[in-house]
Amino acid sequence: MGTIGGVRTNDKFQVLRADGSVIKGLYAGGETANRPFYRRVYTSGTGLGLAYTSGRIAGENAAQEK
């Protein structure tokens, strides 16, 4: 139903290194970066909302990145 995990991201869904720094040009959303539920119980019905929202935010930020 969900990974309840994946890679760590910031609010732009840029993927973060272990030290918290941004990996430039790398974005992740949906089940590859299920940060809101990291290490928590799966909440039924929330996966699609996260996938759509994180995908849109990641895409918008990736398009603006220079």
Ligand SMILES: Cc1cc2nc3c(=O)[nH]c(=O)nc-3n(C[C@H](O)[C@H](O)[C@H](O)COP(=O)(O)OP(=O)(O)OC[C@H]3O[C@@H](n4cnc5c(N)ncnc54)[C@H](O)[C@@H]3O)c2cc1C
């Ligand atoms: C049985 C079931 C019921 C669910 N019911 C609900 C529900 O009622 N409500 C809800 O909100 N959520 C529900 N979920 C969760 C929801 O479906 C997922 O959270 C959501 O689809 C995740 O979207 P995603 O885009 O992150 O990943 P995915 O939908 O898994 O998309 C990943 C895509 O990447 C593709 N892919 C994989 N590897 C590669 C590759 N190497 N190259 C190119 N493409 C690749 C895959 O084919 C796939 O199309 C349910 C999940 C399951 C399994």
